[in-house]
Amino acid sequence: MKDAAPQKIYLSDYQVPNYLVEDVHLTFRLAPESTRVLSRITFRPNPEASSKDFFLHGEDLKLISTKIDGAAVTPDLVVGGLACAVPDATFVWEAEVEISPATNTALEGLYMSNGMYCTQCEAEGFRKITYYPDRPDVMSVFTVRIESDLPVLLSNGNPVASGEGFAEWHDPWPKPAYLFALVGGELINHPDTFTTKSGKEVELNIYVRPGDEGKCAFGMEALKKSMIWDEEVYGREYDLDIFNIVAVDDFNMGAMENKGLNIFNSSCVLASAETSTDMNFERIEAIIAHEYFHNWTGNRITCRDWFQLCLKEGLTVYRDAQFTADMRSEPVKRIEDVIALRARQFREDNGPLAHPVRPDSFVEINNFYTATVYEKGAELIGMLKTLVGDAAYYKALDLYFDRHDGDAATIEDWLTVFEESTGRDLTQFKRWYEQAGTPRLAVEESYEDGTFTLTFSQSTPPTPGQDQKDPRVIPIAVGLLNPNGDEVVPTTVLEMTEATQSFRFEGLTARPTPSILRGFSAPVILERASSNAERAFLLAHDTDPFNKWEAGRALARAGLVKMILNGAAPDGAYLDAVLQVLRDDSLDPAFRALALGLPSQDDLAQTLVDQGHTPDPQAIYEALETLKMAMATHMQDVLPRIYAQYQVTEPYQPDAEQSGARSLANAALSLISRVDSGTAAQAQYDSADNMTQQLAALAALLTAGKGEQAVAAFYEQWKEDRLVIDKWFGLQISLADPANAAEVAAALTQHPDFTMKNPNRFRATLGALAMSPAGFHRADGAGYKLLADWLIQLDPLNPQTTARMCSAFETWKRYDCDRQALIAAQLDRILAQEALSRDTQEMVSRIRNA
Ligand SMILES: [Zn+2]
Numbered sequence: 001m002k003d004a005a006p007q008k009i010y011l012s013d014y015q016v017p018n019y020l021v022e023d024v025h026l027t028f029r030l031a032p033e034s035t036r037v038l039s040r041i042t043f044r045p046n047p048e049a050s051s052k053d054f055f056l057h058g059e060d061l062k063l064i065s066t067k068i069d070g071a072a073v074t075p076d077l078v079v080g081g082l083a084c085a086v087p088d089a090t091f092v093w094e095a096e097v098e099i100s101p102a103t104n105t106a107l108e109g110l111y112m113s114n115g116m117y118c119t120q121c122e123a124e125g126f127r128k129i130t131y132y133p134d135r136p137d138v139m140s141v142f143t144v145r146i147e148s149d150l151p152v153l154l155s156n157g158n159p160v161a162s163g164e165g166f167a168e169w170h171d172p173w174p175k176p177a178y179l180f181a182l183v184g185g186e187l188i189n190h191p192d193t194f195t196t197k198s199g200k201e202v203e204l205n206i207y208v209r210p211g212d213e214g215k216c217a218f219g220m221e222a223l224k225k226s227m228i229w230d231e232e233v234y235g236r237e238y239d240l241d242i243f244n245i246v247a248v249d250d251f252n253m254g255a256m257e258n259k260g261l262n263i264f265n266s267s268c269v270l271a272s273a274e275t276s277t278d279m280n281f282e283r284i285e286a287i288i289a290h291e292y293f294h295n296w297t298g299n300r301i302t303c304r305d306w307f308q309l310c311l312k313e314g315l316t317v318y319r320d321a322q323f324t325a326d327m328r329s330e331p332v333k334r335i336e337d338v339i340a341l342r343a344r345q346f347r348e349d350n351g352p353l354a355h356p357v358r359p360d361s362f363v364e365i366n367n368f369y370t371a372t373v374y375e376k377g378a379e380l381i382g383m384l385k386t387l388v389g390d391a392a393y394y395k396a397l398d399l400y401f402d403r404h405d406g407d408a409a410t411i412e413d414w415l416t417v418f419e420e421s422t423g424r425d426l427t428q429f430k431r432w433y434e435q436a437g438t439p440r441l442a443v444e445e446s447y448e449d450g451t452f453t454l455t456f457s458q459s460t461p462p463t464p465g466q467d468q469k470d471p472r473v474i475p476i477a478v479g480l481l482n483p484n485g486d487e488v489v490p491t492t493v494l495e496m497t498e499a500t501q502s503f504r505f506e507g508l509t510a511r512p513t514p515s516i517l518r519g520f521s522a523p524v525i526l527e528r529a530s531s532n533a534e535r536a537f538l539l540a541h542d543t544d545p546f547n548k549w550e551a552g553r554a555l556a557r558a559g560l561v562k563m564i565l566n567g568a569a570p571d572g573a574y575l576d577a578v579l580q581v582l583r584d585d586s587l588d589p590a591f592r593a594l595a596l597g598l599p600s601q602d603d604l605a606q607t608l609v610d611q612g613h614t615p616d617p618q619a620i621y622e623a624l625e626t627l628k629m630a631m632a633t634h635m636q637d638v639l640p641r642i643y644a645q646y647q648v649t650e651p652y653q654p655d656a657e658q659s660g661a662r663s664l665a666n667a668a669l670s671l672i673s674r675v676d677s678g679t680a681a682q683a684q685y686d687s688a689d690n691m692t693q694q695l696a697a698l699a700a701l702l703t704a705g706k707g708e709q710a711v712a713a714f715y716e717q718w719k720e721d722r723l724v725i726d727k728w729f730g731l732q733i734s735l736a737d738p739a740n741a742a743e744v745a746a747a748l749t750q751h752p753d754f755t756m757k758n759p760n761r762f763r764a765t766l767g768a769l770a771m772s773p774a775g776f777h778r779a780d781g782a783g784y785k786l787l788a789d790w791l792i793q794l795d796p797l798n799p800q801t802t803a804r805m806c807s808a809f810e811t812w813k814r815y816d817c818d819r820q821a822l823i824a825a826q827l828d829r830i831l832a833q834e835a836l837s838r839d840t841q842e843m844v845s846r847i848r849n850a
Contacts, residue, residue: 023140027144104128109127149165157169157171157240158260171240187208204223230296235401244261248264257295290317329656338520363842395421443516443527443528552577557604570626711732741783759798796837
């Protein structure tokens with residue numbers, strides 16, 4: 001049953017559940033098109049509820065029978081579930097339903113992927129498995145029996161019994177239905193064990209399809225490192241006898257933290273030197289950690305309702321970033337995170353999809369698994385830690401775990417813990433959760449008689465539904481450098497609470513150069529007039545690695561804007577400054593590789609909008625190409641030396657040291673290929689023994705216009721490996737000449753290996769086009785039309801992935817009238833589809849009504 005008019009749900013309408021669940025027994029009789037699900041659930045009236053109405057969620061279920069306390073009953077089937085008259089006392093509900101995993105292409109609830117049964121229940125997938133109060137504040141103990149001839153049958157918790165054609169599992173920890181999981185298939189196990197701090201032995205398994213068993217070792221090591229790290233840093237131990245991970249090819253998200261049975265998109269767990277890049281390895285390590293960390297921040301303490309999603313996601317993203325910083329390089333991780341935050345979250349905050357970190361309404365919760373909830377949510381945790389200090393942060397976390405273990409909690413609960421343990425009033429800080437939009441932080445400075453004054457003003461532009469914003473508390477980390485480049489004031493955190501506020505530094509002997517917002521201490525846009533000379537000075541001398549990198553980026557951006565608007569030549573000062581960084585062997589190679597990077601096309605488009613111009617995507621692309629060619633020429637003498645110096649000769653390891661060296665050598669190769677006709681890239685391609693080297697060489701060959709042979713050879717070599725072929729699809733589109741990127745993408749959708757049923761492949765193809773601005777925004781609208789054609793085809797099969805990819809259009813109001821008209825026509829065409837999903841309807845309407 002589909003809702004006729006999708007209903008908006010409001011945080012302010014929250015009501016406690018009318019009935020609580022004491023225990024749940026589920027039996028699954030697995031069959032591809034006719035799985036039977038038998039449920040036996042003990043309900044008890046909630047003494048705190050004001051209503052006795054009994055309602056269970058349920059969607060796409062065929063109801064076979066229902067009983068209360070053993071007697072047959074006939075419930076009323078209503079939109080989204082069922083209602084029934086029930087006793088005013090504890091009672092046992094039994095139901096039998098039939099579902100069809102094989103035809104479930106939405107990949108929510110129980111579905112099949114390559115012959116394997118698996119589930120995805122967050123946020124509201126459990127209602128597609130059986131009738132249940134499918135809300136996170138209803139927590140219960142689950143016992144599950146799975147009947148099937150398949151050799152591997154898994155669910156949450158600990159195994160309690162198994163035999164010919166069945167397995168039983170019991171999870172002693174009460175959990176909401178969204179953490180339920182089931183897997184059945186012919187899977188191979190990569191086993192290990194872990195002994196917790198208190199001496200408890202835990203069985204660890206990674207289950208994969210036959211053929212993938214050689215790609216589990218790295219993930220297993222990452223899991224064990226995560227378990228140790230959470231014990232050491234947060235004092236959190238694992239709490240079951242067994243921890244299982246399963247890799248699934250068809251999956252909408254990255255991975256899912258179901259209690260004791262994490263289910264992963266295979267792209268986020270399978271790793272080998274031959275098939276995964278260094279970036280893949282780093283991401284896999286981080287995602288395994290993230291899902292594992294959810295065992296405490298998400299599972300033991302869950303969310304009261306879906307408006308509180310950032311409670312588990314912001315905190316867990318913050319924790320996984322801390323973990324990566326500890327395992328690898330803290331500055332490099334911070335720079336990478338800020339690049340991603342600006343690319344995704346600032347973009348979201350600046351457009352029609354802007355929403356608070358804790359939204360106050362939604363139509364479809366799947367549309368709120370966003371960069372704002374996750375990445376900005378994590379920034380808020382980082383700011384809170386900066387404001388209260390490290391010791392107070394961990395003390396507050398201990399109180400949070402003590403007080404709320406077993407709870408379905410709220411942002412208020414979270415902040416109260418900090419208020420009580422530190423004595424600090426967080427009323428103003430809470431605005432970060434409630435107000436959408438990225439604050440602009442303007443700075444003015446003066447120097448007189450040895451006193452340097454910084455005056456900050458904050459303002460946040462209006463966002464949908466929020467015109468007025470109140471000043472927020474902003475931690476601003478500042479350091480001061482004297483004219484010879486020495487640091488005279490080390491990093492100091494200024495706490496801004498007013499709309500406009502001044503801070504004084506006294507006793508200086510000369511006017512200093514300020515380094516503001518060190519480490520990116522708050523998710524704001526710094527608006528400060530600066531000269532290229534000052535940027536070059538900070539790039540050379542700043543002791544804060546983030547701001548050192550930031551200075552180089554600002555210098556590059558300023559030069560590019562002049563090239564785009566006035567047809568200026570590449571800025572010589574930038575070329576000299578970045579050459580200095582490249583040559584400086586005392587700097588971390590990974591940092592130098594990042595310093596060689598340029599602002600993205602999307603970043604430049606937004607910069608132009610902020611300066612009052614209408615961006616021309618093709619002009620932006622051409623300016624970047626011109627600058628890269630100028631860099632290649634300007635550094636011609638140094639690049640081959642760097643390339644040779646940072647070749648790794650030891651056996652491949654995906655660690656920070658080796659991957660840093662490879663990232664610098666490959667950044668050099670990318671520039672060298674612009675002037676040597678691809679000779680060095682071809683040599684690297686021919687000798688590569690790992691995917692990082694092979695893919696970088698392929699990219700450099702494509703950039704040099706010499707990729708044809710390598711593209712064909714790459715396909716022949718890897719056609720049996722889905723994850724590698726995803727890279728092959730994506731690279732050809734993202735590196736295509738924008739003049740024919742849409743045609744390249746269209747041709748690849750006709751390739752026999754293209755399938756829209758696999759979200760990874762769909763994103764690798766249409767997502768790559770959407771993320772190549774010059775190609776996607778081609779003036780004739782071919783990119784828009786191609787994407788809309790495929791979104792319309794995908795929506796009936798997989799609403800979640802369709803809706804998420806609609807965000808490709810979220811920046812449309814930036815562009816000229818012709819492009820806006822072309823995009824509006826495609827958005828209207830999508831909205832005019834009959835039976836458009838609730839997910840896509842909500843997303844496209846929000847974008848269209850901007
Ligand atoms: Zn998560």
